[in-house]
Amino acid sequence: MTHMYDILYVPPSGTTQYCQHTWIAHINQVCTGHIHMQVEARQKIKFLDAWVHEDYRRQGIYRKLWEARWDFIHKDEEYKGYKVYAWCKPMSLPLLLENGFERGEECVYVEKEIMKPKPTGEQCFVSC
Numbered sequence: 001m002t003h004m005y006d007i008l009y010v011p012p013s014g015t016t017q018y019c020q021h022t023w024i025a026h027i028n029q030v031c032t033g034h035i036h037m038q039v040e041a042r043q044k045i046k047f048l049d050a051w052v053h054e055d056y057r058r059q060g061i062y063r064k065l066w067e068a069r070w071d072f073i074h075k076d077e078e079y080k081g082y083k084v085y086a087w088c089k090p091m092s093l094p095l096l097l098e099n100g101f102e103r104g105e106e107c108v109y110v111e112k113e114i115m116k117p118k119p120t121g122e123q124c125f126v127s128c
């Protein structure tokens, strides 16, 4: 079943160090998906943080949000000559490739828990 939704555009607030534009898909004022872009120095634009609510996936919401953002950066000459880039996951990559983006190097997520530092001999409290 495909749901009816609207798309809301949120311009940058001008109160943060970054300049972020946001598009939000919503049904009855509940967010069902969003995408963003940040305008960076040296005429660069970063596409980021695509997300669609699990109950509404594979209905074309991401594609519609993507098109709204794509239309926005092309609607006048403001961003002509800028370079657009994104870090993608396997699910978001196909749409970018479909739109002519070139595939760069792969990136692997890693993590590690920060442990308490081991006490050195001099700092170790001995109670015997």
Ligand SMILES: CC(C)(COP(=O)(O)OP(=O)(O)OC[C@H]1O[C@@H](n2cnc3c(N)ncnc32)[C@H](O)[C@@H]1OP(=O)(O)O)[C@@H](O)C(=O)NCCC(=O)NCCS
Pocket (backbone or CB within 6 Å): 049, 050, 051, 052, 053, 056, 057, 058, 059, 060, 061, 062, 063, 064, 087, 088, 089, 090, 091, 092, 094, 095
């Ligand atoms: C990735 C995500 C935003 C896609 O949202 P969606 O609304 O379901 O996507 P759409 O229905 O608009 O699909 C658009 C295209 O994306 C790709 N795609 C979407 N879901 C996919 C999946 N599960 N597997 C492979 N490709 C997928 C397809 O190319 C699809 O085009 P098609 O329908 O013609 O095949 C959504 O799955 C999500 O929020 N995932 C978790 C967050 C995440 O990984 N975000 C990416 C951050 S980089």
